[in-house]
Amino acid sequence: MSVKSIRKGLHRLVGGDPDDAATCNFCGAHRSQVARILEGSGGYICEGCTFAAAGDLAARDAAEGRAAATTFHVVSLVLQYVDARTPHAGLEPVFDAAIALVEGDPSRCRVLASHAFRLQAFARAGEALLRIDETARTVADSLAALAALVTVGDRPAIARVLAALDQVDLSELHRLQRDVHQGWAAYRLEASAGPTFTFDGASLGPIVERLRSFDAPASLGQALEVAAAYERTRDRDAALRRVEEALGVEDKASRQLLRGDILADVDPTASRASWEAALGLAHPDSVWAARARARIHGARPRS
Numbered sequence: 141m142s143v144k145s146i147r148k149g150l151h152r153l154v155g156g157d158p159d160d161a162a163t164c165n166f167c168g169a170h171r172s173q174v175a176r177i178l179e180g181s182g183g184y185i186c187e188g189c190t191f192a193a194a195g196d197l198a199a200r201d202a203a204e205g206r207a208a209a210t211t212f213h214v215v216s217l218v219l220q221y222v223d224a225r226t227p228h229a230g231l232e233p234v235f236d237a238a239i240a241l242v243e244g245d246p247s248r249c250r251v252l253a254s255h256a257f258r259l260q261a262f263a264r265a266g267e268a269l270l271r272i273d274e275t276a277r278t279v280a281d282s283l284a285a286l287a288a289l290v291t292v293g294d295r296p297a298i299a300r301v302l303a304a305l306d307q308v309d310l311s312e313l314h315r316l317q318r319d320v321h322q323g324w325a326a327y328r329l330e331a332s333a334g335p336t337f338t339f340d341g342a343s344l345g346p347i348v349e350r351l352r353s354f355d356a357p358a359s360l361g362q363a364l365e366v367a368a369a370y371e372r373t374r375d376r377d378a379a380l381r382r383v384e385e386a387l388g389v390e391d392k393a394s395r396q397l398l399r400g401d402i403l404a405d406v407d408p409t410a411s412r413a414s415w416e417a418a419l420g421l422a423h424p425d426s427v428w429a430a431r432a433r434a435r436i437h438g439a440r441p442r443s
């Protein structure tokens with residue numbers, strides 16, 4: 141993807157006050173033509189030119205063998221500034237530059253992963269966290285990596301992370317969290333080829349109940365979501381209660397998608413509304429948006 145095409149994509153996004161005189165000093169785009177524009181002491185720079193500049197700076201520093209830490213900080217600031225809905229294709233050069241600059245430094249890897257999670261660039265989040273050497277990887281790093289890897293379906297990487305976690309003496313909360321991720325991997329990736337993640341769906345009930353005693357709402361929400369996924373073919377009402385509770389913890393695209401799936405046969409209107417909600421919550425380029433669009437398209441009566 142060229143810088144020119146990145147700019148073209150960004151310029152289609154509308155933002156700012158069209159009466160404003162601000163134009164990007166680098167490409168000449170008006171504020172109304174770009175997603176965002178930054179004001180500096182001597183003028184303006186648009187989001188697309190910021191991405192391009194960060195990529196150029198990183199490439200130049202790498203070629204000159206300069207220390208990566210400062211450049212990483214700049215690239216990281218760019219990612220922090222990026223609008224959450226920026227097309228992923230436009231961010232590829234920035235992520236490539238950032239990945240090349242982490243150099244296995246655990247704190248840089250974590251910073252990059254947190255940006256990637258915010259932008260729903262799950263493959264990049266997993267990639268960043270797996271750059272942390274196994275000896276330096278914390279349980280929290282591994283669990284976050286699992287969350288990203290299950291979303292993108294990277295079975296070999298999931299198997300490696302789970303195997304490394306098996307060597308660690310986990311606290312009860314971490315063990316429950318690991319089991320939830322393993323259950324999610326087993327549920328989502330069961331049918332396809334590759335390593336299998338054997339998991340008994342019936343054990344999710346006790347896991348959910350144990351998680352209630354911890355102050356860990358995000359994990360409880362995820363456990364409820366995974367339990368709903370397992371229960372939907374056995375007990376639709378129980379699955380619906382679980383997913384509604386998970387949505388009460390946090391409204392997430394994956395949960396709205398699942399709610400829509402659970403309701404598909406009994407309440408097509410509510411089902412469709414959930415899929416639409418999933419599409420509204422997901423980054424347009426994310427796996428969740430792709431799934432939501434496929435459901436909505438499939439549900440539409442043919443005319």
Ligand SMILES: [Zn+2]
Pocket residue numbers: 164165166167168169185186187188189
């Ligand atoms: Zn520009």
